[in-house]
Amino acid sequence: MFEATKFARSSEVSRTTISNYLSVLEATFVAHVVRPFTKHRPTEIVAAPKVYGFDTGFVCCHRGWQHLRQGDMGQLWEHFVLNEIQGVIQARTIRYWRDKRGHEVDFVYSKRGQPPAAIECKWSADEFDPSNLQAFRRQYPAGKNCAVAKDVTRGYRRRYGDIEVQFLSLCALLAEPSSVTQTHPRVLSSARSLATLP
Numbered sequence: 001m002f003e004a005t006k007f008a009r010s011s012e013v014s015r016t017t018i019s020n021y022l023s024v025l026e027a028t029f030v031a032h033v034v035r036p037f038t039k040h041r042p043t044e045i046v047a048a049p050k051v052y053g054f055d056t057g058f059v060c061c062h063r064g065w066q067h068l069r070q071g072d073m074g075q076l077w078e079h080f081v082l083n084e085i086q087g088v089i090q091a092r093t094i095r096y097w098r099d100k101r102g103h104e105v106d107f108v109y110s111k112r113g114q115p116p117a118a119i120e121c122k123w124s125a126d127e128f129d130p131s132n133l134q135a136f137r138r139q140y141p142a143g144k145n146c147a148v149a150k151d152v153t154r155g156y157r158r159r160y161g162d163i164e165v166q167f168l169s170l171c172a173l174l175a176e177p178s179s180v181t182q183t184h185p186r187v188l189s190s191a192r193s194l195a196t197l198p
Helices: 004-011 015-027 056-063 070-089 131-139 170-175 185-194
Strands: 031-036 050-053 095-098 104-109 117-122 145-149 156-160 163-168
Touching: 015 031, 031 070, 050 056, 050 070, 056 070, 070 104, 070 117, 070 170, 104 131, 117 131, 131 163, 145 170, 163 170
Parallel strands: 031 095, 117 145, 145 163
Antiparallel strands: 031 050, 095 104, 104 117, 156 163
């Protein structure tokens, strides 16, 4: 999560200046700022955004990553999924959810008048832990639950107690009319090309 005060202290500038810098980065699409999904419940994080760079290559360069470790893949995959979803919906309406106990859902997409769809990003489907989605659905019972994993080639559903989770590839998330995003015709070809990535 992004805390302007922390950066202001180390840079010896005001919190307002840091926030203004972030606004410029967001306006120029150098950074994606993902704000919390909240109904202002006392158990939820309501203000702190998450900040993603505009490109996974940029992030690797900035961090000095010459060789990727297995542990880096999940974070970069989450970043890549966000970039592709933003490309499809052409709007900054993706949110994340976090409560004060540390449960977090990577992305929440909510259209006006519809229940929120929850999206978890995993490099491998075996890494999926349902506890975060279960915590979210205790607060927001209605809506679709998706786990987008790099190693899923054929979608499937699995039930965890009261919730059902759909496991699918990023290509399927972007291309299927029944997925949480509405498909735009011009992105179908690029979505299908994702299936060929190693």
